[in-house]
Amino acid sequence: MTDSPEQVIRNVLADLPRHRGVVVDSPPGAGKSTLVVRAAAHIAATGEPLMIVAQTNEQVDDLVARICDKHPHLTVGRLSAGGYVPPLRMLELPGVRVGTRIQDLGDPDIVIATADKWAWIGERVWPWAIVDEAYQMRSDKLLRIAGLFERALFVGDPGQLDPFSIVDGDRWSGLSWDPLQSAVSVLLRHNPGLPVHRLPVSWRLPASAAPVVSQAFYPFTGFRSGTGPGDRWLELTAGGMGTVHDRALEEAARSGWALLELPNRHTVRTDGEAVQAVALLAQRLLQRGAVAGSEQGERPVTADRIAVGAAHRDQVAAIRAAGLPPEITVDTANRLQGREYDVTIVLHPLSGRRDATAFHLESGRLCVLASRHRHACVVVARAGIAELLDAHPSAEPVQLGVPVKFPDGWEANQAVLEHLSRHRV
Amino acid sequence: MSLLTSLARLRALDEGIAQPVATVRHCHLAERPMVFIPLKLSGEAAAPLAAMLGTDRGDPRLLVVPQPRNRDLRFAWAAELAGVLLPYVEGFLGDTETVERRNADPYERTVDAPQIIVPNQGGMAFVRLLGRSTRFRRTDGPYPVPESVPLLGRWLTYFAERAAYPGSSLMLAATDELGRHWASGQSSLEDANLAALLSWITTGPSDDAEDPLVWPPAGPATDPGFDAEVLAPAIEGGSPERVAEALRTQLEPTWRLMWQAIDLLAGLPEGASVAQRWEQDRGSFSGMAAHVAEGTPPQARRDGAVAAAAKLARMERAQAAYDVQRAYDDPLVMAEYRLTGEAFAGEVIETVPDNVEGEGRSRKLRPLVVIKTDDPVRLAPGTSLGTPQRRTQGAELVSADDGLVTVKITKGMGRGRTAAPGAVPEVGERVCYTSLTDDFQGSPSLPESEATPWTHGGPPQEYTPDDEDAQEEWS
Helix, strand or coil: CCCCHHHHHHHHHHHHHHCCEEEEECCCCCCHHHHHHHHHHHHHHCCCCEEEEECCHHHHHHHHHHHHHHCCCCCEEEECCCCCCCCHHHHCCCCEEEECCHHHHCCCCEEEEEHHHHCCCCCCCEEEEEECCHHHCEHHHHHHHHHHEEEEEEEECCCCCCCCCCCCCHHHCCCCCCCCCEHHHHHHHHCCCCCEEECCEECCCCCCCHHHHHHHHCCCCCCEECCCCCCCEEEECCCCCCCHHHHHHHHHHHHCEEEEEECCCCCCCCCHHHHHHHHHHHHHHHHCCEEEEECCEEEECCHHHEEEEECCHHHHHHHHHCCCCCCCEEEEHHHHCCCCEEEEEEECCCCCCCCCCHHHHCHHHHHHHCCCEEEEEEEEEECCHHHHHHHCCCCCCCCCCCCCCCCCHHHHHHHHHHHHHCCEC | CCHHHHHHHHHHHHHCCCEECCCCECCCCCCCCEEEEEEECCCCCCCEEEEEEECCCCCCEEEECCCCCCHHHHHHHHHHHHHHHHHHHHCCCCCEEEEEECCEEEEEEECCCCCEEECCHHHHHHHHHHHHHHCCCCCCCCCCCCCHHHHHHHHHHHHHHHHCCCCCCCEEEHHHHHHHHEECCCCHHHHCCHHHHHHHHHCCCCHHHHCCCCCCCCCCCCCHHHHHHHHHHHHHHCCHHHHHHHHHHHHHHHHHHHHHHHHHHHCCCECCCHHHHHHHHHHHHHHHHHHHHHCCCCCCCCCCHHHHHHHHHHHHHHHHHHHHHHHHHCHHHHHHHHHCCCEEEEEEEEEECCCEECCHHHCEECCEEEEEECCCCCCCCCCEEECCCCCCCEEEEEEEECCEEEEEEEECCCCCCCCCCCCCCCCCCEEEEECCCCCCCCCCCCCCHHHCCHHHCCCCCCCCCCCHHHHCCCC
16 A cells, blocks of 8 residues: 555655655646645745746746745745746735846745756855756756755656757767756666655546556556546536537547547648547537536536647647637647646547657657546547557667666557547547 | 658659759868768778778878788778878868957967768768777877877867767768758668769669679778678788778779769858858867867767766757758748748738837837738747848737738838838748747856766766776777
């Protein structure tokens, strides 16, 4: 029996003063932000200043809002780059100051900024740091900011996308400080004795999704859902017309998953039919007045609770151009990381492809796309992906000195596909 | 592979001749390039066998290791190679210009720089390994080597390292450069065969390219049939002349191909940004020459944590700049971005050259241009744009629908109340705008190597040369 989430959090807080660094692995929706906010308040309560590092401006804004919500007595300084325009809600928060220089912030309990911004700060050392989304942070970014803190808590999701570069970094593979590795891998390779904790429960994923995602993407550590099989439901209040799109939505409402399979065909990336199908699914979902019920009560699935995910930016642009309400989030896997929606509609990364490259096989990409939803996930794909995978076994060269990475993208893709095939429309 | 390249390859296959994928040359071509064709002993990682090199197509130098398993002969070969390459490299050091810099002391930059051209990626890798195996050699102690050998190793290492920077032209691989300018109808693996790629470009595919008796491999590996039937008996026979003559037959055909490749590339007009990138190459070369003159130790075996991060940042910067510059220089490259919706081209149908925004002191000139385009525009309003027609200009997308795009010029139209003449495109002019801009922020500083933080293993141990370096295998 694993520890309860509460016990894990208490263990983490107890470990903080004992080690230079503490790592917490968090599966999708396992309360990572809650942990960050609690640890921040815990450290701030000791009276020592704290810096928080996140990866994107949205993540920073999110954290600021959460900290102020839970702990209104804390003062927060939000460092930003010159061109950044703070959202209105941020300016209304008491105790928050926004500035481009440390001197502009006064002397707050907590200073928070993106890793890119922190890299420009110098000449001061914080006793404590929290690094959020540390698995999405490239180790060269950590190198730039590691001199700013004495001790740090690293929190992140190991199953999501690895950091990447536009240039070929094979020359460094095998080095323990490979700049293209994630901050956590490099940290742990140099400091193997640091404690690694795992959050055991996903509060986001419903009971229908947690076992699938856990087995496919977290084969050795695993996690369970915080809610039971009957605790979440999705209802379509308006009747359907019996089209494939309506049937796919009904299947998703019933089981939490649906695969809308289009005829097998090799297509260009912005496959017109697939794009149309994705757009139609989103429109029908709104038209049919979906209502989601959960432990948080009952609420209609409005456009802002729906996300559409794809692998490439041009696909995203094509889907946006297909005429969706602007409130629906349409984005790539990279940008959907860390976000949460009621229903997601996913264009499968391998749909219509002739080949399965390392980019498309990367397990993190599919993991992000398949783990953003609280209620249901509808996948649109051309038939023939299983055959495509069979024709492209992973054949990446094995590099000396590189730790073997799990899960294998090829295997994870097969596992998810097998599960989806039971929900095919 | 992009859609346009795929199309070009299909068309090449259909028409039986390679198709151009660039309208200008995107690499610098030196007036006097050093063509270098190395051969290595089969089955060894980097045991040199021979090299043909030179700057004069009528007068190649052939350097041969008569017995490649003899360590002393290999070093003698390396010294001979240094005798050709080092004078060529050092010949560029005399003529320099002073470059003023902001926030830094001025420095001396050579007005020209050396350029090494090898046949293929294999040749590049061999140069890197040869540099790796010679730069740590000692001129005293056990197994001493001539002084020029470790110096050669440092220069070869430099050239191989520099070649990893996108857009650099200090060392080029002929097949890579040809492949950037022409699409053949064969696979990219087959494109690595210089003879095959050249015949696609010039006369169409030919079976001869695959025949080692007509076109021996361009190295660094030799043809196994030649190894067994000609080379092995010649080496065993113990006659250096016979070995040299045998290897000459393997190198001379490639020598001719190399100059043919150079002529083909020279036939294309140079891209507008090539000179700028070559200037950076010259700066880098001058920096390396200064290091050598100061007597700094040879390049480390592996990059330390800080050096790796710094190099990665520079390489990413170079890659991004190279991509943007190529698109700006070449309408055929820009077409790729027009297909993906990141750029659009069309005819100007309306302009408002005196459009202003704001009131009073914050009143700003913001000329508007309406363009009619058939391209799929997938850019959001507010996106910053640049244009190859007016490179110093900045613009912003206002709206795009039904093939009509409105663009607002925000930068580079003069300071006056009206736009400078020529700054705003005329009605009827064909223009292209893109969201790609060569507008990069510098990267934040890294810690000193001695201050490598605990997360990255702490400060590294310093390298001190010792006698064990000499014991290292040389193959």
